[in-house]
Amino acid sequence: MKKLINDPADVVAEALRGMAIAHPELRVDHTHRIVYRGDAPVSGKVGLISGGGSGHEPLHGGFVGPGMLDAACAGEVFTSPVPDQMLEATRGVNGGAGVVHIVKNYTGDVMNFEMAAELAMAEDIPVESVIVDDDVAVQDSTFTAGRRGVGATVLVEKIAGAAADQGRPLADVADVARRVNAAARSMGVALTSCTVPAVGHPTFELSDSEMEVGIGIHGEPGRERMPIRPARDVAELICEPILADLDFAGPDGAILFVNGMGATPLLELYVMYAEVAAILEKSGVQIARSLVGPFITSLDMAGCSVTLLRADDDLLTLWDHPVNTPALRKGC
Amino acid sequence: MKKLINDPADVVAEALRGMAIAHPELRVDHTHRIVYRGDAPVSGKVGLISGGGSGHEPLHGGFVGPGMLDAACAGEVFTSPVPDQMLEATRGVNGGAGVVHIVKNYTGDVMNFEMAAELAMAEDIPVESVIVDDDVAVQDSTFTAGRRGVGATVLVEKIAGAAADQGRPLADVADVARRVNAAARSMGVALTSCTVPAVGHPTFELSDSEMEVGIGIHGEPGRERMPIRPARDVAELICEPILADLDFAGPDGAILFVNGMGATPLLELYVMYAEVAAILEKSGVQIARSLVGPFITSLDMAGCSVTLLRADDDLLTLWDHPVNTPALRKGC
Numbered sequence: 098m099k100k101l102i103n104d105p106a107d108v109v110a111e112a113l114r115g116m117a118i119a120h121p122e123l124r125v126d127h128t129h130r131i132v133y134r135g136d137a138p139v140s141g142k143v144g145l146i147s148g149g150g151s152g153h154e155p156l157h158g159g160f161v162g163p164g165m166l167d168a169a170c171a172g173e174v175f176t177s178p179v180p181d182q183m184l185e186a187t188r189g190v191n192g193g194a195g196v197v198h199i200v201k202n203y204t205g206d207v208m209n210f211e212m213a214a215e216l217a218m219a220e221d222i223p224v225e226s227v228i229v230d231d232d233v234a235v236q237d238s239t240f241t242a243g244r245r246g247v248g249a250t251v252l253v254e255k256i257a258g259a260a261a262d263q264g265r266p267l268a269d270v271a272d273v274a275r276r277v278n279a280a281a282r283s284m285g286v287a288l289t290s291c292t293v294p295a296v297g298h299p300t301f302e303l304s305d306s307e308m309e310v311g312i313g314i315h316g317e318p319g320r321e322r323m324p325i326r327p328a329r330d331v332a333e334l335i336c337e338p339i340l341a342d343l344d345f346a347g348p349d350g351a352i353l354f355v356n357g358m359g360a361t362p363l364l365e366l367y368v369m370y371a372e373v374a375a376i377l378e379k380s381g382v383q384i385a386r387s388l389v390g391p392f393i394t395s396l397d398m399a400g401c402s403v404t405l406l407r408a409d410d411d412l413l414t415l416w417d418h419p420v421n422t423p424a425l426r427k428g429c
Numbered sequence: 430m431k432k433l434i435n436d437p438a439d440v441v442a443e444a445l446r447g448m449a450i451a452h453p454e455l456r457v458d459h460t461h462r463i464v465y466r467g468d469a470p471v472s473g474k475v476g477l478i479s480g481g482g483s484g485h486e487p488l489h490g491g492f493v494g495p496g497m498l499d500a501a502c503a504g505e506v507f508t509s510p511v512p513d514q515m516l517e518a519t520r521g522v523n524g525g526a527g528v529v530h531i532v533k534n535y536t537g538d539v540m541n542f543e544m545a546a547e548l549a550m551a552e553d554i555p556v557e558s559v560i561v562d563d564d565v566a567v568q569d570s571t572f573t574a575g576r577r578g579v580g581a582t583v584l585v586e587k588i589a590g591a592a593a594d595q596g597r598p599l600a601d602v603a604d605v606a607r608r609v610n611a612a613a614r615s616m617g618v619a620l621t622s623c624t625v626p627a628v629g630h631p632t633f634e635l636s637d638s639e640m641e642v643g644i645g646i647h648g649e650p651g652r653e654r655m656p657i658r659p660a661r662d663v664a665e666l667i668c669e670p671i672l673a674d675l676d677f678a679g680p681d682g683a684i685l686f687v688n689g690m691g692a693t694p695l696l697e698l699y700v701m702y703a704e705v706a707a708i709l710e711k712s713g714v715q716i717a718r719s720l721v722g723p724f725i726t727s728l729d730m731a732g733c734s735v736t737l738l739r740a741d742d743d744l745l746t747l748w749d750h751p752v753n754t755p756a757l758r759k760g761c
Contacts, residue, residue: 118719374451389755
């Protein structure tokens with residue numbers, strides 16, 4: 098296993114120590130493994146938290162800051178945080194206007210966030226939970242009932258974060274988050290497996306000439322394993338199910354997010370982006386905004402995913418709202 | 430070779446096509462393979478250009494925009510752009526105040542930028558060339574006489590870009606760039622080789638248990654090949670030569686840049702950051718600012734590099750200056 102780590106058991110704690118020093122504008126609760134924006138809770142603002150297994154960085158801790166998340170709970174690698182963390186984060190970001198939980202649709206995350214929401218509401222903190230389930234690859238999967246939550250999570254966090262920053266009330270912020278999820282579709286492809294530090298060997302075997310189409314962000318099986326193809330074919334294989342699942346043509350523009358899985362260089366992501374853009378043009382889908390880079394990763398997996406979000410003017414305006422986090426900055 | 434590309438010969442052209450669509454605020458000259466900020470030339474402002482072989486993305490094209498570069502010339506992968514490109518870019522960014530060339534110290538780049546500067550000056554465009562040579566690993570290398578230019582390039586482009594944006598004159602902007610280079614030191618480590626698309630196999634062989642300390646960004650040999658060690662030892666191996674080469678203690682703070690080589694996940698970079706920060710604390714070096722992420726990469730190489738810049742108040746103020754590029758954004 099070739100990794101820049103010390104003891105595999107300490108990876109998450111040590112990375113959080115790095116984050117705390119590198120980003121003094123954040124506050125890290127090392128006991129609960131929560132990354133807060135430094136000024137949390139923001140009085141009168143709806144609080145936004147998310148969290149999940151580590152190994153998907155910059156998701157979620159890299160998206161904490163003004164205009165996006167108020168806090169992120171870090172689980173062990175590919176393992177849900179526990180309800181206690183989520184409850185603590187909910188308390189810590191509640192500025193009196195309630196808290197939105199952004200939850201990727203994996204059984205452990207959903208169950209634990211549900212429990213945390215109940216506990217918080219028992220303390221009179223209003224909570225709205227939003228489930229993200231945008232992956233069109235498979236209906237059920239290793240860790241999921243229903244569709245998996247993947248790339249749309251980044252867009253939900255950005256856009257709902259903007260709505261909260263604008264001072265919208267709890268129900269409206271949750272509604273924005275649900276609208277983003279409902280209008281977003283994703284699919285990914287892996288060229289290599291990832292290796293979980295505590296496991297020490299690749300999660301799955303993939304020969305030197307194969308790729309896995311429809312891969313999950315923990316290495317869950319996708320739709321099909323097949324010989325590697327050129328980028329333009331890969332783009333077709335990813336875009337076809339996305340475009341078949343939701344109508345992206347029409348007057349609303351789309352936000353196109355081409356994501357790197359962790360070990361794929363930006364040069365390749367831009368090649369993929371060009372191929373996806375060409376497909377969208379042929380399909381009558383207008384690209385209104387773009388995001389290209391590794392924003393929801395799977396440790397050291399090589400591959401990429403494409404997320405498409407049908408965005409009306411309200412969502413585009415929220416997308417353009419200033420944000421200031423370690424991984425996404427704009428107009429702040 | 431597992432890459433999300435089409436024909437290896439088309440990688441750079443296709444990636445530039447992707448960049449042009451994804452970033453409509455930029456202007457891409459596909460004939461000359463130059464990425465310009467959309468409003469270049471900016472009248473009265475010193476123009477800043479850089480360029481080099483592709484494969485180091487986001488360097489340089491991802492750093493084009495207000496507050497940083499005015500244009501970047503893309504060569505083939507790991508191959509210098511030609512003087513014609515550099516001359517064309519120099520003309521295209523000259524707003525009447527002259528142009529700074531930021532040149533990484535590789536023989537091809539230095540020779541071609543020199544020729545371009547002579548041609549531009551023959552057209553009465555004042556040019557100042559700044560050579561970046563911050564890599565303490567080796568004195569001469571595969572493509573270099575003298576030290577190689579690596580991570581400091583990002584810092585030079587950011588800080589000199591700010592100086593130009595503040596309206597400083599040509600000689601001052603060049604002086605700032607040279608001060609950054611003189612006060613910066615870097616070293617890197619590779620856990621795996623990179624694979625050049627047109628070559629199709631790894632640039633060098635490294636066994637499953639080995640790492641290369643002092644690696645160059647094109648896979649040039651470093652100081653020593655040795656068994657992989659924990660992150661804290663790797664941090665020591667990288668930091669010791671940096672700290673031995675320049676005095677970073679004292680009243681000035683330092684900008685600490687922990688860079689990913691392309692295939693190393695952010696989780697590991699933060700683990701490395703924490704280890705480097707601990708060493709700096711013991712050495713009496715005060716971290717004033719930080720940058721963590723893959724900003725000067727080597728295709729799909731796994732590994733990281735550390736760059737340390739001794740920064741006085743002037744340099745820190747310039748570092749904090751607003752910037753708006755695809756890969757670096759702040760306060761814009």
